[in-house]
């Protein structure tokens with residue numbers, strides 16, 4: 125999938141190709157867990173890893189990429205500026221360089237502001253620094269995470285490059301049509317995190333029925349739903365079989381059950397939701 129940044133003149137800047145499916149590595153904090161999961165995922169055919177400074181595993185992601193022997197150019201690495209680090213221009217530059225060092229890479233494919241900086245005064249300088257990281261080539265693309273429509277709207281006053289993605293919770297139980305529209309109107313793609321609602325919903329009886337009718341697993345229905353809605357989709361698993369099962373979602377045709385999946389909507393937030401903060 126192609127991502128790019130809209131300029132105030134309405135042009136596209138810094139286009140980049142992103143694999144629409146990847147492995148999330150949140151809550152892989154046991155030593156070695158992230159590294160072995162990334163190695164299993166690469167072996168299964170994954171080409172995109174979504175990490176963050178706050179996950180404390182960027183170095184394991186970097187080690188796995190090296191050990192796997194894959195070319196740096198054939199994998200896509202997303203990481204994020206920790207919210208507590210999003211406190212100003214210089215801090216942002218410093219933390220981008222630190223992530224490069226931890227990953228032991230020459231560039232990051234996609235660098236995200238993990239959530240709107242808590243102090244609204246910090247939002248502009250943090251984004252200006254993100255733009256600097258882009259112009260320097262330290263990162264190939266920049267975006268945001270957990271930004272609501274109002275946060276995106278405010279960016280139009282100061283961004284030379286609008287974000288190319290907004291990573292937000294998105295799944296059959298939280299479909300966010302208005303937020304999705306606002307993201308697309310800003311020229312960005314939705315990146316769906318927690319496509320399984322952090323595992324809270326994989327045992328949902330209605331989901332199980334849909335999966336049974338389709339002849340696939342419940343997790344595959346939820347993952348393919350996010351994907352078919354046009355979202356970049358990044359389920360997490362540390363389990364080698366589930367890593368393969370989740371990638372195989374892409375082969376499943378869910379179109380006949382779309383109405384039943386759409387009816388699962390219940391505005392369920394599985395973790396946090398800074399999109400509604402002021």
Ligand SMILES: NC(=O)c1ccc[n+]([C@@H]2O[C@H](COP(=O)([O-])OP(=O)(O)OC[C@H]3O[C@@H](n4cnc5c(N)ncnc54)[C@H](OP(=O)(O)O)[C@@H]3O)[C@@H](O)[C@H]2O)c1
Nearest residue numbers: 148149150317318319320321322323343359360361362363
């Ligand atoms: N930007 C943000 O604020 C933010 C917030 C949350 C997440 N994220 C990103 O999005 C990624 C995914 O979200 P998430 O980790 O919150 O949750 P998720 O992907 O919705 O769910 C992960 C949970 O589901 C289980 N699971 C995975 N595949 C399964 C399958 N096929 N069948 C049954 N259970 C399965 C996992 O257990 P096993 O590991 O044991 O398989 C884990 O407990 C994260 O890793 C992270 O990269 C970003």
